[in-house]
Amino acid sequence: MxxxxxxxxxxxxxxxxxxxxxxxxxxxxxxxxxxxxxxxxxxxxxxxxxxxxxxxxxxxxxxxxxxxxxxxxxxxxADQPNATTLTIDYEALQQAAAFQSLFELRGILEVEAAALAAKRRTGDDLMTMKDALVTMRDAPYGSVMWLKTDLEFHKTVAAATGNLYMVQFLTFVSERVRESILASGNQQRSEDLAAVTLGEHQRILDAIEAGDGDKARDAMRAHLHGAANRVGLAGEQSE
Amino acid sequence: MxxxxxxxxxxxxxxxxxxxxxxxxxxxxxxxxxxxxxxxxxxxxxxxxxxxxxxxxxxxxxxxxxxxxxxxxxxxxADQPNATTLTIDYEALQQAAAFQSLFELRGILEVEAAALAAKRRTGDDLMTMKDALVTMRDAPYGSVMWLKTDLEFHKTVAAATGNLYMVQFLTFVSERVRESILASGNQQRSEDLAAVTLGEHQRILDAIEAGDGDKARDAMRAHLHGAANRVGLAGEQSE
DNA sequence: ACTTACATGGTTATCATACAACACTGGTCT
DNA sequence: AGACCAGTGTTGTATGATAACCATGTAAGT
Known part of the structure; x- marks a missing residue:
């Protein structure tokens, strides 16, 4: 059991x-x-x-x-609430509206990060991303290794933007999102989802490798949209 | 002294x-x-x-x-140092690369915030923005009142997205950017700039009022591009 | 041999009280 | 009026005690 x-x-x-x-x-x-x-x-x-x-x-x-x-x-x-640190209250995130807001914020950052990465990525960045996808392909969907590698892929995309704070902000936001998802615990497991998710990642990687910013943006947006559905965040109106 | x-x-x-x-x-x-x-x-x-x-x-x-x-x-x-708070080192921001990264990050957030605001703004939001522009029009360029109102305008745009964390993140990032600009102290003063800046703001407001997300995005992007030049951040390649 | 129950020491979590340092107020004295 | 001063309230710090909890070892029971 x-x-x-x-x-x-x-x-x-x-x-x-x-x-x-x-x-x-x-x-x-x-x-x-x-x-x-x-x-x-x-x-x-x-x-x-x-x-x-x-x-x-x-x-x-x-x-x-x-x-x-x-x-x-x-x-x-204090007059200016947040002086030098930014804090997200864990309890507040339990509420659906807050979670959705944070998810949206992460989406904005990831999508634009993908576009920037397409323009600025180096050969090393591409290598790291490809390695991550290979590792993910061999790991069972939803396993610790899978999640870890997934996180690394996204982190590499953020790093490929060359923006010093993109990684910091994105990992911070993503961590909060991930915590909430784990806490809610309503994730489905399936073989199909693994293939679907991998395909989404692959398209992102292809666009970044091709240096096509708009395509990378779309691919990342599609990926996040799919991820939202997989987690059960259906009520999301994109523009 | x-x-x-x-x-x-x-x-x-x-x-x-x-x-x-x-x-x-x-x-x-x-x-x-x-x-x-x-x-x-x-x-x-x-x-x-x-x-x-x-x-x-x-x-x-x-x-x-x-x-x-x-x-x-x-x-x-703890294993992973940054659990619930995000900190930006003040000293690190003195370096040009770090500052430029943060400026870029702010740009991403502001531009997308403008687009979202165009879709979701309420009547109250529009009122507040208009008030801010009126106040700014009467304040001398670069004065405390001017800066304060400028900040309020942007904050209202962020609030109009309805995203609970947009305000928090954007004010956090903007504050760090503003600090750095004030510290470097290389801002020019001129009557012309006041008119130009006001015009940029007006176009953002118009687009948001019209509910045109793409136009709001462009207007905000233009505004930030202009602001970057005014501050002396010329080397910015947008796609 | 294995498990359970208990005893013991060490650590954090919390409480209660006391004193020192500082800010504010009002009165008194010059 | 201005300076001085005592009194009161608040935060900052110190100290001791108690409860809850973990880890470990030991004895009792199966």
């Missing part, structure tokens, strides 16, 4: 819950930039935890740039 | 120092992925702080995905 246990034992840490709670207050506008947060004592009381836990939560929010605090005065909501 | 003080008043917080210190250990490879950190007691002793401070530092590192901890076992260095 294949037991399916929860992937992550979603942080039982109280400080995480408190931080998410405050974070939500800010996101939903109940705490406006510049506003002063309740005192640590009050927060501890309202949440029913010790002041210590509240402090850990605040330390976290401070590091994320969402709030700032000064000894003797208090803690305040 | 214009005093130029350190941008960030490097948090006097002890927890920040401890977190940075541990973070450095990880970055420099003295703590490898999977390694177990010293116990909180030991860390508190070696750093000469209370265990409470160590815990706040660990809470921060945990939220950054650098380490994970489990009750009864200990704290360990």
């Amino acid at each position: 294949t037991l399916k246990l929860d992937k992550v034992n979603r942080g039982p840490h109280l400080s995480t819950l408190v931080a998410s709670s405050i974070s939500r207050e800010i996101a939903q506008g109940r705490l406006m930039p510049g506003d002063q947060l309740p005192t640590e004592q009050q927060l501890a009381q309202t949440f029913g935890v010790s002041r210590n836990v509240v402090r850990e939560a605040i330390a976290r929010l401070r590091s994320e740039g969402r709030i700032w605090s000064q000894q003797g005065r208090g803690a305040f909501v | 214009t005093l130029k003080l350190d941008k960030v008043n490097r948090g006097p917080h002890l927890s920040t120092l401890v977190a940075s210190s541990i973070s450095r250990e990880i970055a420099q490879g003295r703590l490898m992925p999977g390694d177990q950190l010293p116990t909180e007691q030991q860390l508190a002793q070696t750093f000469g702080v209370s265990r409470n401070v160590v815990r706040e530092a660990i809470a921060r590192l945990r939220s950054e995905g650098r380490i994970w901890s489990q009750q009864g076992r200990g704290a360990f260095v």
Whole structure:
């Protein structure tokens, strides 16, 4: 029997819950930039935890740039929410709308990355992509090796753009998407899908190799559209 | 005298120092992925702080995905460093290649955002954009008010996509770009540029109002191309 | 031999309290 | 009015204690 246990034992840490709670207050506008947060004592009381836990939560929010605090005065909501880091709340992603938004964002980046890659790819890039496809062909659909190689293919496309931040952003977004998909756990397995997916990848590679940006864009768009269906994101209206 | 003080008043917080210190250990490879950190007691002793401070530092590192901890076992260095946050190093952006990459990334997002906004914008969105253009028209080119309104216009376009993360990502990227431009300080001032820039904005707005995605895409692309020239980023080959 | 139950030590998670450092307010004194 | 000063509230830090949990070893039971 294949037991399916929860992937992550979603942080039982109280400080995480408190931080998410405050974070939500800010996101939903109940705490406006510049506003002063309740005192640590009050927060501890309202949440029913010790002041210590509240402090850990605040330390976290401070590091994320969402709030700032000064000894003797208090803690305040930061004017520009995201100072130097960009954070995606895991809990928020459980909601369908958020997931769909993130998926769309990933689509935009991947599609344009494919187009840029077609223009700028080097011989080494092509080699790496081909290797990835070969490895994927031998791996069973949905296996760890398959997923890993799939990720590597896309990462190579991103790297082939020559854009230093494309890889960083795309892996970041893709990771979040992948987590959500795994968490929802509604992926089908089939031999046919393997062939279909491989074909999509192959077309992307062909277009990139040919240096045809528009074709690469279309191929990547088709691939992502197919992936969305495979995951169960049907309600997607493209232009 | 214009005093130029350190941008960030490097948090006097002890927890920040401890977190940075541990973070450095990880970055420099003295703590490898999977390694177990010293116990909180030991860390508190070696750093000469209370265990409470160590815990706040660990809470921060945990939220950054650098380490994970489990009750009864200990704290360990995470395998994949970037779990939930995305960071862009400020120093790295000083290099031209990095800046150009980020500018390109922003372009991709803005252009597609404009196209999506043309399809999905509401009446309120159009109102906000129009207000922004009026305000910008009255503000002197390059003034604080002008920059602020410019930012708001773009943010409204991003919001009009209905994509929950478009605003977040775009403001994040734009902020980094803006910082770099301000730091380099090579922007020209002129009355003509004000009119040109306003015209570009107007064309974007018109396309969005008309619901013409392709036109909005082109208008935004033209605007960014113009902005690149104004900032002195000439070497940009679009397909 | 193998499994189960229990005991023990070590670690994190949380709580509670106390004190120090700092900001703000209001009154007093000059 | 302006300077000084005490008082109060808040964050920052320290300290000790307790609960929950993991890992390991050992004894009891099968």
